[in-house]
Amino acid sequence: MEDIVVPIVAMGSLFVGLPWIILHYMTKWKTASTLTNSDEALLEELYQLARRLSDRMETVERLVSSEHPDFQPGASLSDRPLDHREDRHNPMHELTEGLERLRGQVERTRR
Secondary structure (H helix, E strand, O other): OHHHHHHHHHHHHHHHHHHHHHHHHHHHHHOOOOOOOHHHHHHHHHHHHHHHHHHHHHHHHHHHHHHHOOOOOOOOOOOOOOHHHHOOOOHHHHHHHHHHHHHHHHHHHOO
C-alpha cells in the first residue's frame, strides 16, 4: 500500500501542487505591480499641480526681482529651460520621468 501512495502523492504534488503555487504567486506579483486608474489620475493631477506651482514661483521671482534689484533668484529665468523636461536637475524632470515610466508599465500590463 505504501508503495502506491507515496508515488501518487509525489506525482500529484509535482504536477498539481508546484504549478499551482508558481501560478498563484505569479498572479499576485502581476496584480501588485500595476497602477489603478485612480493612481494614474492622482499622479497626473500631482504633476499638473507641481507644474503650476513651478510657474507661480517663477512669476513671484520675476515680480520680486523687478521691485528689488538686489534680489537674486535661485537660478536666473533665462538659464531655465522653457520645458522642464530638458532640465535634468529639476525635480519636475524627475516627476515627468517617473510619470512616463509608470504610464509605460500600465500600458504593458494592459496588453
